[in-house]
Amino acid sequence: MKRATWILSCLGMLAFSADAMSVSPEQERLKSVQAVQKKYPDIKFEDYVYGALAFSADAKAQYDNMMAFPPFESEIDKGRALWETPFRNGRHYADCFPGGGKNVAGNYPYYDETMKKVVTFEMALNQCRTKNGEAAYKSSDMNTMGLLTAYARTLSDGMLMNVKVKGDGALAAFESGRRFFYQRRGQLNFSCASCHVGHVGEILRTEYLSMLPGQATHWPAFRGGDYALFTLQRRYSACNQLVRAVPMEIGGEEYNNLEYFHSYLSNGLPLKASVFRK
Amino acid sequence: MDRSGMPRAATPTRAMPPFGKNGILTDTEINKVVDYVYGL
Amino acid sequence: MNSRRIAIGLLVWGGLVMGTAGQGALAAEGDSRPALSAEAAEALARAESSVAQATARKALWTTATSALAQAQEAARKADNAAVMEYAAVASEQASRGMAQLDSPLTNQQH
Numbered sequence: 001m002k003r004a005t006w007i008l009s010c011l012g013m014l015a016f017s018a019d020a021m022s023v024s025p026e027q028e029r030l031k032s033v034q035a036v037q038k039k040y041p042d043i044k045f046e047d048y049v050y051g052a053l054a055f056s057a058d059a060k061a062q063y064d065n066m067m068a069f070p071p072f073e074s075e076i077d078k079g080r081a082l083w084e085t086p087f088r089n090g091r092h093y094a095d096c097f098p099g100g101g102k103n104v105a106g107n108y109p110y111y112d113e114t115m116k117k118v119v120t121f122e123m124a125l126n127q128c129r130t131k132n133g134e135a136a137y138k139s140s141d142m143n144t145m146g147l148l149t150a151y152a153r154t155l156s157d158g159m160l161m162n163v164k165v166k167g168d169g170a171l172a173a174f175e176s177g178r179r180f181f182y183q184r185r186g187q188l189n190f191s192c193a194s195c196h197v198g199h200v201g202e203i204l205r206t207e208y209l210s211m212l213p214g215q216a217t218h219w220p221a222f223r224g225g226d227y228a229l230f231t232l233q234r235r236y237s238a239c240n241q242l243v244r245a246v247p248m249e250i251g252g253e254e255y256n257n258l259e260y261f262h263s264y265l266s267n268g269l270p271l272k273a274s275v276f277r278k
Numbered sequence: 279m280d281r282s283g284m285p286r287a288a289t290p291t292r293a294m295p296p297f298g299k300n301g302i303l304t305d306t307e308i309n310k311v312v313d314y315v316y317g318l
Numbered sequence: 319m320n321s322r323r324i325a326i327g328l329l330v331w332g333g334l335v336m337g338t339a340g341q342g343a344l345a346a347e348g349d350s351r352p353a354l355s356a357e358a359a360e361a362l363a364r365a366e367s368s369v370a371q372a373t374a375r376k377a378l379w380t381t382a383t384s385a386l387a388q389a390q391e392a393a394r395k396a397d398n399a400a401v402m403e404y405a406a407v408a409s410e411q412a413s414r415g416m417a418q419l420d421s422p423l424t425n426q427q428h
Contacts, residue, residue: 182423187302187379187411188295191424198291198424245415246378254376290422300414301381301407 025165025174029213029265032197036211040201048214049269052278055201055208059278066276072222075229076274079151082144087132093152096128105156106271109163109260111170118173118256122149122231139251140237142229150220150229153273161217161271163264177261180254181212186243207278216263217270221277230277232259358398361405362389368412377419382411 043054053060094100108121126136137145165174181192200211219232233255237247248254297303369386372378385408392400
């Protein structure tokens, strides 16, 4: 009996220490939040949405000033015009979403069991277009999809991220995104986690490194002196290039699965779209 | 020690880029960096 | 009389030779530029293959693509030495990118 108990305990320990595939998405999320709380107990959970700004009062003040009168307001207005212009068949984007498109973005991405793939909010916008006889926008085109989502996502400002991962297909997509996040890439040999888990709050190239939970809540962002519009996946592309990895396709499977994992890790945090970032 | 100047510890989470192995810096450049660091 | 004949003969012969040489030069200009050495062409082909493999495996580094572009540019100029140098870098960086796929995930704690 003692021997059996010992064997069972060993097996139990082996299972516990196995690769994080055996860790559920919610356990993964809690682990990442707890890691930040442990390292920076003074930063409130709800302030994780500010990312790098949470580490510098000056940077946060600059952000607040900028957001009082955003210089990129006219770009968001272009997005509003795209959203409000009817399709040739007379229908609108608002007809494609519950509540006219208000408070929906936090439910994305989701795993579509019929299509057997992750669907991002931008894909849903394109599905709305094609369902109504219009050509899909290129996900990487900031002048069409970028501007459209820059307005459409603001309709969900304040909504808490609420991504669901249920079922084998969804779990596999989540795991694929998780592996991408933790895989080394590029000549510089960094994974996303190298900076955004391993060195959160430290300074790299004059900027604070933001924490993983909260990162997916504030897109698109208007960045830097020229307020260039960046969707989250455009930012993935830019980060990959920074470590000297050839980026994946914006709107492709890898980045969609990554966004799925990444967004789940921000569950419980409020969204705010079309914000300034340095 | 490898050409990055750091011991090749088997730490999966280590963040030091493999400057020598991946050709990020040439041997000459690595030597210059080492000289500079020793001079600090 | 003889000397005049010889002079004329020389002139005609010289003209013929120069004309032929001139045509040869024109022909050379009309032909494509000097060909790449077999060694350089092989190195370039190997680099293109490595980069294609890394691309297919979604493991390509930007340093591999830029080295390959430089090798291809050197090949257009038939600069064999430059082709060899850049092709070697492209092949090596592409291989390293693919080898990186086997590195452990960075999610284990110290």
